[in-house]
Amino acid sequence: MSALLQTHALCRHFGGLHAVRDVSLNVGQRTIHSILGPNGAGKTTLFNLITGAIPPASGTVLFDDSDVTGWTPERLARRGIVRTFQRTSVFLELSLCENVALAIRSHRGLNYSVRLSRATDAAVREEAHQCLRSVGLAEKAGLRAKALAHGSQRALDVAIGLALKPRLILMDEPLAGMSKGDRHGIGELIVKLRDELGLTVVLVEHDVGMVMSLSDVITVMQNGKVIAEGPPCVIRDSAAVKSAYLHGSFAS
Template identity: 40%
Template sequence: MAGTEPTPALSTRDLTIRFGGHVAVNAVTADFYPGTLTVIVGPNGAGKTTYFNLVSGQLAATSGRVLLRGEDITRAGPARRTRLGIGRAFQLTNLFPHLTVAENVRLAVQSRAGIGMRMLSLWSGHREVIARADHYLERVALAPRRGSYVGTLSHGDQRKLEVAILLALEPDVLMFDEPTAGMSVDEVPVVLDLIHQVKAERKRTVLLVEHKMDVVRALADRIVVLHNGTLVADGQPAEVMRSKIVQEAYLGSPETV
C-alpha cells in the first residue's frame, strides 16, 4: 500500500533495567530502520552501553520489549539474537588470543555458514571459508597479519579484527560501541572507512555509541541522546546539535560541537 511506513529492523518499547534502586535505562522507546546509521551519545553514565547490552541480550530487561523485524526477542539470549541477525562488537571480549588472526575470522565465517564446529586442521578443505575470511581480513587491512596470534596484536589491530569478525557474521543489525577507542591516529581511518562503506550500502541497520564529535558528524544519519538512562533527544544531526540543552549538557559548548 502506498504511503505505508517501513518496518523497523529493530525497536525497543519502554525498555527499562533497574539495579536495585537505580534505573540505568528508563523506558526507552526507539525504532531503527535499514539503511540508517544512528549514533547514540550522552555523558558518562548516561546508559548508552547498558542500552546496548539490553539490545544484544547481555542484560535482561526489568521491563519493556526488544523487537527484531517486529518479532519480540526480549527473552532471547545473546546467542539466539546473533543467529537472528544482531551483531555487536564486544570490545575484545570475543577474541581467541591463542588462535591466529585468520582462525578467529574463519570461526565467524563458519558460524555464519552453518558448517558446524570442525577441527581447525580440517579447514584447509573449506576453500570458500578461507576465501571469505581472507576477504574480511583485507577489508580491515589485516591480511599481512593473518598468521599472527591474536595475543601478539596491538590494541588497534585487535579492534580491527573485532570489526572483521562482526562483518563476517553478516548481521542485519550492526552495533559498534566506541569502535575507535584506544586506537592510534593512524589506525582510526581504517575502521571509520569500513563503517562508511557499510553505511553506503544502505542495507543494514547500524547503531554506534560514540563520544568523538568529529566521528558523529562524519557518520550519523540520526542522533539519539541519552541522559540518566532516559532518551532526551532523537532526530537529524543538525537538529539535535542545534538544541541548546544538548549542546550544553551532552555535546559540549556550541563552540565545540
C-alpha cells in the same frame, strides 16, 4: 524509511537506580545511528538489553518486525544482531584467518572435534578471507592476531562480527584509546559497513566530532532517558542537549 530495530518503552533498573527508562528507538535500515550521552547515561545498559546480555524489566525489542525481547545473545546473533569490540573473542596466538574461520565454524555449528572435508575447509577459509578483505586486512590474513596494531585489532573484531553475517552491528566505544589516524580508519570502516555491505550500525561513542560526521541519526541520553533525537544538524543546535550534556562542545 522502514525500521530494522525498534525498542518500545524499554526499562531496566538496578535496585533503585533507573539505568534505562522508557527508551523507544527506531533504527532505520542501512543507517548509522549513534547514541550519545555522558558517563552513566545508560548507553551500555541499553546495548545490553538490545543484545540479550540482560533482560529488560519492561518494554520490547523488535528486530525486522519480530519480537526478540529476552532472546539470548547467541539466538540474536543467528538472527542477525551482532555486537563487536568484545576483545575476548580474539585469540591472540591464532592467525587472523584462523580467528575468523573459528567464528564461521561456530556460526555454522561445525566444531573442531569434527574433521571437515577439504572442500568445506577451503570454503570456510575463503569466506574468512572475504571478511578480512571487507575490513582491509586481507594481506595480513596469515599474521598472528597479537602482531596487529591497536587499530587493526579493532578491525579484526569487525571481521569476526562479519563472520556471523549480521544485518545489525552494535559497537560500544570502538574508538576508545585509539590514535587520531586509527580513529579515522575505523570511521571509514563504519561508513563502508553501511554503504558497501548494506549493514545497519548502532554506535556508542564519546568522540562527538566523529559521531557528528558519521551518523545519520543521533539519540542523546541522560539519566537513562532520551533527551533529544535527530540528524546531526538538529542535535548540534539542540538547546536541551547543550545545556544538559555538552556545554557547548558542539561549537567547533
